[in-house]
Amino acid sequence: MTFETRTLSVRYRAGGPRALDGVSMSVPRGCLYAVLGPNGSGKSTLMKALLGTVKPESGEALVEGRPVEDWPRRELARRVGAVSQSESTAFPLTVRQLVEMGRYPHLGPLRPMKAEDRSAVEGAMERCDVTEFRDRLVETLSGGEFQRVRIARALAQEPSALVLDEPTASLDIRHEMGILQLLRDSARRGVTVLLVTHHLNLAARFADRVLLLNAGEVAAEGGVSQVFQPRILEAVYGWPLSVTPDPVTGAPSVTPLPLE
Amino acid sequence: MRGLVAGITLLLVVILSVLLSARFGAVSLSTGQVVGALLGGGSATERFIVLELRLPRAILGVLVGGGLALAGAVFQALLRNPLAEPYILGISGGAAAGAVLTLALGLTTAASWFLPGAAFGGALLAIALVFGVAMSADRRLDVRVLLLSGVVVGAFFSACIALILALSESDVVRSAVLWMMGSLAGATWKGVGIVAAYTLPACFLLMGLARALNVMSIGEETASYLGTEVEGVKRLAYGVASLVAAAGVAFAGVIGFVGLVVPHGVRLVLGSDHRILLPLSFLCGAAFLTLADLLARVLLAPTEIPIGVITAFVGVPFFLLLLRRSLRA
Amino acid sequence: MGRAHPLAGPSLLLLLISLVFGCGEGAAPGVGDAASANLEEVVVVTDQAGHTLRLLEPPTRIISLVPAATGIILALGEGERLVGRTDYDEQPELESLPSVGGGLHPSLERLISLEPDLVIRFEGDQDRATPETLDRIGIAHLAVRPDRIEDIREMARILAATLDRGGTGEALLRRLERELDEVRDRVRDEPRPQVVFLLGGDPPWLVGPETFLHELLEIAGGENAMADLGAPLYAPVSVEEIAQREVDVILVLEGARVPSALQQLPIVRVPDGVESPGVGLGESAREISRLLHPDRWP
Numbered sequence: 086m087t088f089e090t091r092t093l094s095v096r097y098r099a100g101g102p103r104a105l106d107g108v109s110m111s112v113p114r115g116c117l118y119a120v121l122g123p124n125g126s127g128k129s130t131l132m133k134a135l136l137g138t139v140k141p142e143s144g145e146a147l148v149e150g151r152p153v154e155d156w157p158r159r160e161l162a163r164r165v166g167a168v169s170q171s172e173s174t175a176f177p178l179t180v181r182q183l184v185e186m187g188r189y190p191h192l193g194p195l196r197p198m199k200a201e202d203r204s205a206v207e208g209a210m211e212r213c214d215v216t217e218f219r220d221r222l223v224e225t226l227s228g229g230e231f232q233r234v235r236i237a238r239a240l241a242q243e244p245s246a247l248v249l250d251e252p253t254a255s256l257d258i259r260h261e262m263g264i265l266q267l268l269r270d271s272a273r274r275g276v277t278v279l280l281v282t283h284h285l286n287l288a289a290r291f292a293d294r295v296l297l298l299n300a301g302e303v304a305a306e307g308g309v310s311q312v313f314q315p316r317i318l319e320a321v322y323g324w325p326l327s328v329t330p331d332p333v334t335g336a337p338s339v340t341p342l343p344l345e
Numbered sequence: 346m347r348g349l350v351a352g353i354t355l356l357l358v359v360i361l362s363v364l365l366s367a368r369f370g371a372v373s374l375s376t377g378q379v380v381g382a383l384l385g386g387g388s389a390t391e392r393f394i395v396l397e398l399r400l401p402r403a404i405l406g407v408l409v410g411g412g413l414a415l416a417g418a419v420f421q422a423l424l425r426n427p428l429a430e431p432y433i434l435g436i437s438g439g440a441a442a443g444a445v446l447t448l449a450l451g452l453t454t455a456a457s458w459f460l461p462g463a464a465f466g467g468a469l470l471a472i473a474l475v476f477g478v479a480m481s482a483d484r485r486l487d488v489r490v491l492l493l494s495g496v497v498v499g500a501f502f503s504a505c506i507a508l509i510l511a512l513s514e515s516d517v518v519r520s521a522v523l524w525m526m527g528s529l530a531g532a533t534w535k536g537v538g539i540v541a542a543y544t545l546p547a548c549f550l551l552m553g554l555a556r557a558l559n560v561m562s563i564g565e566e567t568a569s570y571l572g573t574e575v576e577g578v579k580r581l582a583y584g585v586a587s588l589v590a591a592a593g594v595a596f597a598g599v600i601g602f603v604g605l606v607v608p609h610g611v612r613l614v615l616g617s618d619h620r621i622l623l624p625l626s627f628l629c630g631a632a633f634l635t636l637a638d639l640l641a642r643v644l645l646a647p648t649e650i651p652i653g654v655i656t657a658f659v660g661v662p663f664f665l666l667l668l669r670r671s672l673r674a
Numbered sequence: 675m676g677r678a679h680p681l682a683g684p685s686l687l688l689l690l691i692s693l694v695f696g697c698g699e700g701a702a703p704g705v706g707d708a709a710s711a712n713l714e715e716v717v718v719v720t721d722q723a724g725h726t727l728r729l730l731e732p733p734t735r736i737i738s739l740v741p742a743a744t745g746i747i748l749a750l751g752e753g754e755r756l757v758g759r760t761d762y763d764e765q766p767e768l769e770s771l772p773s774v775g776g777g778l779h780p781s782l783e784r785l786i787s788l789e790p791d792l793v794i795r796f797e798g799d800q801d802r803a804t805p806e807t808l809d810r811i812g813i814a815h816l817a818v819r820p821d822r823i824e825d826i827r828e829m830a831r832i833l834a835a836t837l838d839r840g841g842t843g844e845a846l847l848r849r850l851e852r853e854l855d856e857v858r859d860r861v862r863d864e865p866r867p868q869v870v871f872l873l874g875g876d877p878p879w880l881v882g883p884e885t886f887l888h889e890l891l892e893i894a895g896g897e898n899a900m901a902d903l904g905a906p907l908y909a910p911v912s913v914e915e916i917a918q919r920e921v922d923v924i925l926v927l928e929g930a931r932v933p934s935a936l937q938q939l940p941i942v943r944v945p946d947g948v949e950s951p952g953v954g955l956g957e958s959a960r961e962i963s964r965l966l967h968p969d970r971w972p
Contacts, residue, residue: 138569162572172564175425176617186560190572194556242571371775372787393811394783453799460802515879515908516800523779530779531803533810647774647781648761 086149086164086246086277088112088135093144095130104130106301107144112279112294117272119288120281121312122298123322128281129170131298132250135279136167162190166239168232168249174223180234181219184210187241209240212267214260228255236264246277253284265291289313290336297321313337348621351614355628359407362635366403367395369639371646397534405532405540406635409593410603412544414630416586416593417604418611418622419551422558423582424488430605431590434495434583435471437601438502440594443467445506445521449513460524461536461595467502468591474498476583486579488565526651527598529638536596543592547585548627554582555619562617602656603630606664613671633660719835722828723797723817732838733792733814737785739777739804742820742952743794744768746830749846749953750839758788782807792836794818820951823854823889830953846953853956854893861895861967867922869896869966873949874930877910886951894963895970896923923966942966 089112095105105127112118120128133139134146137153146153148161166187174183187209188202198206210216213233218226226234232255239247247268253261269291272278282288288295288309295312297305299321305312312318315328324341331338368379374391381387382395416431424433432438443463447453453460478494479486510518557578560568565575590604607630608622615621637655644650717729737758738744744763747753759771760780772788774780778801785793785804790813795804797817808815816836818829827847834843869891871881881887883901885908891898899919903911913935924941926932927949932941942965948958964971 133566136570138566158569158574159572162570165570167570169566169570172567175562176421176427176612178563178617182559182616182618183563186556186563186571189556189560192556194553371781371783389811390786390789394786397810398783398786398807448799451799453802516798519778520800530782531806533806642783647784648776649779649781 086244087114087147088118088246088248088277088279089147089150090131090135091145091147093131093134093146094142095127095134095139096142097130097139103142103301105134105141108298108301108303109144110296110303110306112277114277115272115275116293117269117278117280117291118294118296119292120279120296120298121283121285121288122304123283125300126298126321127301128283128298129250130301131296132167132169132248132279132281136165136248137161159190159193162242164244165246165248166242166244168235168239168247168252170250170254172235178223179220180210180215180223180226181206183223183234184215184219184238184241187238190242205243206241209237210234212240213237214263229257229260232256233260233264244276246279247271248279250281251283252280253282253287261287285313285318285339286331286336289338290331290334309337313339348615348618348625352621352625352628355625355632358632359628359635362632362639363400363403363407366406366635366639367399369643370394370399371642401532401534401537402529402638403635404537405529405597406638407631408537408540408544409529409597409600410607410634410637411627411631412540412548412589412593413600413604414607414626414633415548415551415623416590417630418608418619418626419554419558419582419586420604421608422562422619423579423586424492425562425564426492427609428605430601431586431593432499432599432601432604434475434491434587435498435502436468436587436590437594437599438499438506439467439469439471439474440464440591441467441521441525441599442502442505442509443470444524444598445509445517448520448524449509449517461539465591465595468587468594471498471502472584472587472591485576486583491583523651524598527600527653528649529597529634529652530649531596540592540596544589547589548623550585551582551589552620552623554578555623558582558619558623559617562619597652600634600653600656602653602660603634606660607633610664610667613667717836717838719816719832721797721816721832722819722825725817727814727816727836729792729814729836731791733790733836735788735790736792736794737774737788737790738763738794739774739780740794740796740818740820741777741950742826743818743829743833745950745952745954746833746846747794747837750834750837750842752837752839755837757790758785780804786811786813792816794833821886822884823886823955826886826951826955850953850956854959857895857956857959857963858893860970861963864895864967864970866895866897867966868899868920869923869925870899870916870919870921870936872924872926872930872932873908874927875910876931876933877912878916878933879908880911880916882908886955887949890948890955890959890962891925893959894966896925896962896966925962925965 091109092107093105094103094107096103108131120131122128130139134141135153148156184206188198188205210219213236215230215233215237218230223231232252236252253264256264265287268278292309294307295309297312304321305317313328315326318326318339327340327342328337367383368376372394378387378391379395382391413431420429420431420433421427443466444460447460447463475491475494475498479490510521557573560571560573561578569575608626611622611625611629615625637652637659641650641652641655715728715730716732718726720726734755735757736755738747739760741762747756748765753767756771758774759768760777761773761775762777774784778796793808793813793815795815795817797819805815816832819825820829830843830847834840871887871891873879880900881898883898888898899921900911913933917935921939924932924936924939925944926941928943928946944965945961948961
């Protein structure tokens with residue numbers, strides 16, 4: 086699956102500021118693509134625009150070369166697994182029931198779950214380490230556990246692309262690394278991964294390509310080493326930074342400097 | 346599996362409720378007399394009482410009770426609000442206004458279908474107003490706007506009713522109040538047929554939306570990511586559930602409580618998967634209302650207690666019991 | 675025989691086969707067919723809803739849902755034809771009869787199980803279920819309206835015709851006329867106090883100009899101070915409206931509450947029973963007159 090935008094602009098309220106302003110970017114197949122930027126830079130808006138939940142003021146958002154609004158929702162959901170920043174359940178649901186919803190795009194309204202569906206669900210829960218919670222009510226989980234359940238749901242869709250908005254925000258080190266490694270493995274197997282995060286060093290370590298947004302505009306796009314330049318990052322984040330190769334991973338590591 | 350067992354049990358309870366409603370009433374008939382009448386024998390009077398008075402009432406109770414409970418479950422999912430019930434979008438206010446206006450203008454003698462027709466029309470008007478306001482912004486049904494406009498439209502119709510009653514004669518006021526309290530007393534086979542024509546296809550349609558409602562109850566954004574055409578589902582579900590509620594109110598008046606509490610009760614016992622919740626809410630609501638009507642007819646015979654009183658007095662403690670058990674678990 | 679000319683009623687004509695119920699046979703109830711129109715119809719009356727009742731047999735199992743009509747039936751001497759009563763019929767001779775509940779919205783099951791061949795019901799829209807159900811099973815019904823004195827007279831004539839007691843009926847009505855005339859004459863030259871006739875409730879319900887209570891009040895030598903208020907029958911009125919008028923006396927039913935704002939005015943309590951329409955109108959008129967003009971009734 087490929088994602089692309091062409092001079093995409095999004096304005097939430099007429100007369101208000103643009104959340105995205107003329108953003109052009111492209112995510113190749115099988116790439117782990119990180120979208121970075123400070124708060125309010127438009128990262129979540131970009132994700133929503135690519136998934137068709139927000140309508141652009143001008144420009145286009147394309148999925149596999151097709152404008153996203155031309156995609157029937159169910160077909161899109163069969164190919165793209167999305168995890169938004171947060172969600173809440175209004176009524177009691179078990180973990181298993183929540184993850185099973187990942188199969189709905191394949192099942193439609195009426196077809197019952199078959200063995201292949203069940204194994205997709207089981208596999209997804211295992212990979213996200215939530216199998217032990219399967220019969221627990223979702224509202225009894227911690228923030229991090231709930232997040233892993235939602236990622237499992239996206240995996241249960243057996244998608245060709247994953248779009249995730251801050252998926253590791255509440256996770257501890259073990260689970261955060263687990264999820265990122267899972268995402269990198271998926272990318273290596275051809276699943277396109279679009280990752281919105283504000284975790285600079287993690288992005289530097291795992292991403293293949295990076296998009297840096299600032300106040301709705303593209304500040305930089307390209308490979309990790311291209312984008313992770315002190316001048317570029319400082320201009321966007323408004324804080325003195327040093328960028329040095331990490332001694333263990335070799336990836337660029339960003340360190341905020343103390344203000345004199 | 347639990348769902349299937351519960352479903353079969355509830356279906357049997359519904360059938361039993363209908364049979365009990367045929368067996369008992371303000372007049373004591375023996376089981377033999379009732380069975381005889383059901384099979385076509387017995388005296389003309391016995392046959393009339395069982396087949397023309399009691400049975401249509403029982404079936405109407407099944408349809409209206411089931412429809413209200415199902416519509417309540419659907420509204421709760423769409424509005425993501427456990428306090429939602431079928432009248433939340435002003436339906437009861439509109440229906441009551443239509444009925445009261447018909448009574449005040451003395452039009453009920455013109456044709457026997459005038460009163461339910463006007464009530465139905467009033468309900469549709471309320472729905473149109475509520476959706477009209479909610480959709481005016483950008484063709485989307487925003488939940489918060491829907492709730493708010495439902496409250497406002499309901500209040501508007503209440504004011505209309507108050508005005509009409511203030512200007513009306515005592516007999517009109519009495520009839521209006523009685524109508525609004527809800528009753529299955531006017532049930533005829535023709536009326537039952539009309540309600541069935543609205544309710545049954547609608548219920549099947551809504552049950553087909555079960556998976557969509559599952560994801561909608563998590564949130565519209567997530568539902569969209571899981572393949573739901575959110576706006577289409579909302580329009581269909583709101584529209585059809587409102588029709589079911591409107592048909593119920595038109596023929597049975599405003600019977601509260603069923604649409605709010607029955608889905609909750611079922612949810613507490615069997616969970617929130619709408620593929621189980623919807624059909625079982627229907628069956629549970631059907632049995633509940635039919636039995637409530639039986640009690641309403643029999644407890645203080647020959648006086649009939651308004652059915653809303655029974656649904657409240659019986660439903661509330663039962664629900665509290667369920668709630669406590671679930672909180673302890 | 676009573677009123678034989680059918681008015682142009684709406685689409686319903688009541689044809690009945692009461693034989694079926696009288697014999698207890700299991701034949702299907704329904705509307706009579708054209709053939710029965712050729713048989714001798716012993717009862718043809720038009721009720722106060724404009725429907726014409728045609729019976730092939732005199733009614734022998736009657737249930738009256740209208741207490742005023744029940745009283746008239748008893749006064750006509752035909753009480754044995756009654757097979758049921760309402761909760762509001764308190765006459766001792768009716769105590770042993772089974773009750774069908776209220777006069778409006780009676781228990782249809784009880785009503786039908788008593789297998790009446792004639793039901794006397796209230797005219798009007800308050801309770802449509804009763805006439806509709808009676809039509810479905812094919813039981814004849816008469817609609818009556820005890821609103822004004824003329825309505826009550828008409829009701830008496832209709833009932834007398836239905837029960838073939840025309841002579842007794844006329845006698846009752848003549849006696850009523852005499853009683854009312856007597857009351858009128860007694861207070862003819864007296865000054866007429868402005869009266870507000872309260873029926874209780876908050877805001878209080880009042881007697882309007884098209885009711886028999888209003889007419890009794892006038893016969894008894896009073897003026898209804900609220901007659902111009904627009905509602906013909908009984909309606910609630912705000913206390914301020916009452917207080918604004920020149921009121922000499924407040925008549926209030928026994929047991930009903932007088933709003934505190936009006937308690938400064940002279941209040942006279944009317945004994946129970948006066949507010950019931952029916953055969954006792956003459957006595958009611960006398961009662962009210964005694965309360966308004968005590969010196970004319972030593």
